[in-house]
Amino acid sequence: MSEFWMYFNIGLKHVLDINAYDHVLFLIALMVPYAFKDWKNVFVLVSLFTLGHTLALLLSVYGVVQIQASLVEFLIPITILITAIFHLFTAGKSSKNESITFVAIVTLFFGIIHGLGFSNYFKTILPGNASDKLLPLLEFALGIEAAQIIVVLIVLIISYVVQTFFRFSKRDWALVMSAFIIGVVLPMIIESEIWNR
Numbered sequence: 001m002s003e004f005w006m007y008f009n010i011g012l013k014h015v016l017d018i019n020a021y022d023h024v025l026f027l028i029a030l031m032v033p034y035a036f037k038d039w040k041n042v043f044v045l046v047s048l049f050t051l052g053h054t055l056a057l058l059l060s061v062y063g064v065v066q067i068q069a070s071l072v073e074f075l076i077p078i079t080i081l082i083t084a085i086f087h088l089f090t091a092g093k094s095s096k097n098e099s100i101t102f103v104a105i106v107t108l109f110f111g112i113i114h115g116l117g118f119s120n121y122f123k124t125i126l127p128g129n130a131s132d133k134l135l136p137l138l139e140f141a142l143g144i145e146a147a148q149i150i151v152v153l154i155v156l157i158i159s160y161v162v163q164t165f166f167r168f169s170k171r172d173w174a175l176v177m178s179a180f181i182i183g184v185v186l187p188m189i190i191e192s193e194i195w196n197r
Contacts, residue, residue, distance in 0.1 A: 007136045010125060011143020014118070015151070022076050022188070023114060024151050025181060029083040030107065031155040032177045033091070033170070035163075041100050042156070045107050046148055052111020053118055054141045060119030061133050070193045072116045077188040079110040080181060088178035092171030118144065 015023045030049070034042050059065040083106075118140075126136055162168045168176070 003136070004139050007139035008143040008146070011140040011145075012147045013143075014121060014140075015144050015147035022080065022117075023148075025184060026076070026080045026083065026110065026114065027148060027151045028155050028177065029080050029087065029181045031152055031159070032084075032087045032174045032181075034156065035159060035170070036156055042152060044100065044104060046152055048104050048108040049111040049114070050141070050145050050148065052108045052113075053115025053144070054138075056112040056115025057119050057122060057137055057141060060116055061123065061137055065116070067116055069117075069120045072113065072120065074189070074192045074194040075113045076117050077185045077192070079113055080185045081189065082106075083110070084178045084181040084185065087174050088182070091174035091178065092169070 014020065027046075027049075030045060031042065056065065060067075086103075122137065122140060126133055159173060163170060163173055
């Protein structure tokens with residue numbers, strides 16, 4: 001049981017690490033247009049994101065997929081940028097009649113990209129035989145999922161407070177947060193190692 005908590009905590013702390021805020025930034029970008037009343041959509045998106053990165057972790061740890069770490073580290077901020085730009089341009093538009101299918105597919109794909117980033121980290125903390133890594137990998141993934149739930153709840157609470165007490169409209173909240181995220185992520189892309197080839 002202590003080994004479970006060890007890998008669970010590593011996954012939890014990996015997402016919540018203030019110096020590695022790209023995962024949190026993506027979750028914020030993903031949650032910008034949602035409120036507590038949209039819990040079904042939120043649940044679907046977070047679950048698909050988790051499925052995507054867990055699948056990527058498995059495929060990478062077992063050697064099925066191998067991608068250069070520098071490319072993955074470049075693609076992660078690109079996924080954040082695309083998500084923020086999408087919400088910037090769709091802010092305030094009625095989504096009641098729209099399906100979340102497009103956003104869901106993109107979220108699953110982006111989860112795979114983020115999972116490949118986690119896989120590089122995971123392989124450094126648990127070297128050895130791939131068959132010995134399945135249980136620790138799932139424990140690590142559970143820690144990541146718990147951290148994601150924490151981040152999503154915090155974003156939804158802040159969204160509620162800003163929209164209720166400070167009287168921001170949902171549209172203004174989405175515009176401000178999307179613009180903020182774009183402003184944070186652009187330097188990450190510009191400073192990427194991929195440009196130094």
